[in-house]
Amino acid sequence: MTVILELKNVTKQFGGLTAVGNMRFQVEKESISGLIGPNGAGKTTIFNLITGIYNVTEGEIIFEGKRINGLQPYEIADTGITRTFQNIRLFKKLTTYENILTACHYNTDYSILDAVIRNKKFRRGEKNLFQQVDDLLDIMELKDRRDVVAANLPYGLQRRLEIARALALKPKLLLLDEPAAGMNPDETIKLMHLIKEIRERFDLTVLVIEHHMDLIMGICDKIVVLNFGKKLAEGTTQEIQTNPKVIEAYLGEEDVIC
Numbered sequence: 001m002t003v004i005l006e007l008k009n010v011t012k013q014f015g016g017l018t019a020v021g022n023m024r025f026q027v028e029k030e031s032i033s034g035l036i037g038p039n040g041a042g043k044t045t046i047f048n049l050i051t052g053i054y055n056v057t058e059g060e061i062i063f064e065g066k067r068i069n070g071l072q073p074y075e076i077a078d079t080g081i082t083r084t085f086q087n088i089r090l091f092k093k094l095t096t097y098e099n100i101l102t103a104c105h106y107n108t109d110y111s112i113l114d115a116v117i118r119n120k121k122f123r124r125g126e127k128n129l130f131q132q133v134d135d136l137l138d139i140m141e142l143k144d145r146r147d148v149v150a151a152n153l154p155y156g157l158q159r160r161l162e163i164a165r166a167l168a169l170k171p172k173l174l175l176l177d178e179p180a181a182g183m184n185p186d187e188t189i190k191l192m193h194l195i196k197e198i199r200e201r202f203d204l205t206v207l208v209i210e211h212h213m214d215l216i217m218g219i220c221d222k223i224v225v226l227n228f229g230k231k232l233a234e235g236t237t238q239e240i241q242t243n244p245k246v247i248e249a250y251l252g253e254e255d256v257i258c
Ligand SMILES: Nc1ncnc2c1ncn2[C@@H]1O[C@H](COP(=O)(O)OP(=O)(O)OP(=O)(O)O)[C@@H](O)[C@H]1O
Pocket: 014, 017, 019, 037, 038, 039, 040, 041, 042, 043, 044, 045, 046
């Protein structure tokens, strides 16, 4: 197994509160892994630590063999880690197309001078860019909403657009924070298929936080369960579903987990 991401005894304290304590787990390359746990367990804090929004108090975060904690968020993004947010963060006044285009522009290889004189390199770059946006619209099934302003998209489609925009940055590791929040069961099933599809298509590694257990159990190769900032359990969906400690942490909500 090739490990792409590793948390080594990571702790995050906010004053006297230990939001994440001594956390250690590995994420296998091109896997889909789930991070679950009750509210306040420390899931989003872990995403904020991986992406450099918070500094770790202790421990190390290793991505592709290199320590990334201590780097600035933009430097971590440059290593190939992108995320979506629990509360959707789109350019609300831009269209679906424009939202993806702005992210695709991040990867262009022409200079400002190329753009000013509109030379061949610029024209070829622009053509590739438009093709990438079209492909992403297609994959995320947003083509018919191409010119709709993001704020006017239904909630489920805004979430899909956020994923499309994250993919435009060509990540190696995609962190999804509650991608199915607010979605109905049909939308959630569709999203499950899409996550699997994009993993295959882009050779992606996905780490997903989600409260919808159907989604987690339907797509994850491995699950890490948190409780009060600590790792409670780790294993396959089968192992997690039958783990008494996990069932207890969810206050007997066996229905939710199984
Ligand atoms: N910036 C912060 N300052 C102080 N405390 C924080 C901060 N961010 C998170 N916390 C605290 O850390 C703990 C873990 O929060 P976190 O948001 O990571 O939980 P979570 O598992 O993502 O919860 P949820 O499922 O509700 O999103 C909580 O007690 C929270 O109040």
